[in-house]
Amino acid sequence: MQTLTDLPFSFLDQLLAYSGFREIFCLRKVCRGLRDYIDTTKPDLKLTQLFITLREEKLYLTLQFRDEQVVVEYRNGYGSNLFDFHCVVSDGEIVKTLKGERCMDVFFGDFRLVLNLQKTKLKSLKLSQETKYNEILFEEQTSRNLFKRLEECFKARSCRLQTTEINLQTFSILQVLSILPYLEPKTLKTIELMLPTVPYNKETGPRTWRTEKLEELEQWQMAESLNISKDICIGSITNFLHFTHVCVTFYSISGRDLMTIKNILLDDDRVHEFFFKYKHLYHGEQFFESLGRPYIDEQRSLWYFRFPESEEILRVAHWSDSAMMSFHRKDVSSVPVNAVIQE
The missing domain is CATH 1.20.1280 (Monooxygenase)
Structure with missing residues (x-):
């Protein structure tokens, strides 16, 4: 037969x-x-988006196809005692109970297969962690284990995963480094990094990220858009000036850094908007004095600089009360009538 x-x-x-x-x-x-x-x-699975969600003792794998979305839930279950455990897997149509299995083991078996069968470029790869645990340390330990096993799955691929966007909700830069280096830099356009909101204590450590190691990655250097929602200590401001769009919070920045941003952006037409908040600004007075008299618009000070041989201008905006700044490429028609455009 x-x-x-x-x-x-x-x-x-x-x-x-x-x-x-x-x-x-x-x-x-x-x-x-x-x-x-x-x-x-x-x-080829031909996925368009791939989402991973960590929620207490549950894991979710969301597979987005062109015409269908499949959400697979993995959760632990127990019988009369802790040694009588099982994993419950549900995809919205079928529910399976796997005796003697842990949900994380079953999840990573499926995730590894999904990664190995994905050949075409993803639109988005996203990982989120919902902070609803009672103990932060338990939560972070679970997170560390998760990212260690994620890295093993990405390493097992025969080639780097292609995706246009990466959105990671992580506890540390080390967790970012367990995924970002394994993505194809030629296709990666957008990097978004977020930190689950948890209180600071001496056990969990500071919540300021140091980005020096990220700045060395070719994925970072070739991406076009950057969004980081947590305070960062940087290696060099020039490593941020190739992005077309930036939205970050600097733990500290200097007047010299601000001058570097202005000068490079006036010479490079790639950057459209560079927005940031800051916690500490050192020697900023010299920079603002060099810009001349500002145009005051409500709560912000504005300066305008014309790009050479162009009908566009670089608008520098400073919200001193909110500790925010932006360098924005705009059309000359957006300049207020009474404002001065510096050549």
């Missing part, structure tokens, strides 16, 4: 080409031969 593995490879390839996520996972479980064939040929 002929089995699926006895069929011609061309037929199996066509079968897999017309199979969706659920069908491919089911076919892998038919027999060892079919599983080995799928793992070797790696049919």
Whole structure:
């Protein structure tokens, strides 16, 4: 009697080409031969977005296809005692109970397979952590374990994962470094990094990120948009000036840094908006004096500088009460009538 593995490879390839996520996972479980064939040929899942969510003792894997979204939930369950445990897996249609399995182990088995079968470029890769645990240390330990295993999955790929955007909610730069280096730098355009809101204490450590190691990555150097929602201590301000859009919070910045931003942006037409908040500004008076008299608009001071041989201007805005600044490329028509445009 002929089995699926006895069929011609061309037929199996066509079968897999017309199979969706659920069908491919089911076919892998038919027999060892079919599983080995799928793992070797790696049919493309053609995902458009991939989301991971850590929520207390649950993990969610969201697979976004062109015409369908599949959300798989993994959670631990227990019987009469702690040694009687199981994993419950649900995708909205089917619920399975896997006795003697932990949800994180089952999740990473599926996640590794998803990564290995994804060949086309993702629009977005996102990871979020919901901080609803009773103990911060337990929460962070779970997070460390999660990112360590995530890194193992990304390392196992034969090539870097292609995605246009990366959105990570993490506890540390080390966690970012467990994912970002394994993405294809030529396709990565947007980097968004966020920190779960947790109180500071001596056990969990400071909540200021040092970005020097990130600034060295080719993924960082080739990306176009950057958004970091936590205070950062930087290596060099010039490592931020290739992005077309920036939104960050500097723990500290100097008047010399501000002058560097202004001068480089006037010579480079790639940057459209550089917005930042700051906690400490050192020697800023000299920089603002060099700009001349500002145009006052409500709570902000504005200065305008014309780009050479262009109908566009660089608008420098400072909100002193809110400790915010922006360098924004705009059309000359946006300049108020009474404002001065410096050449």
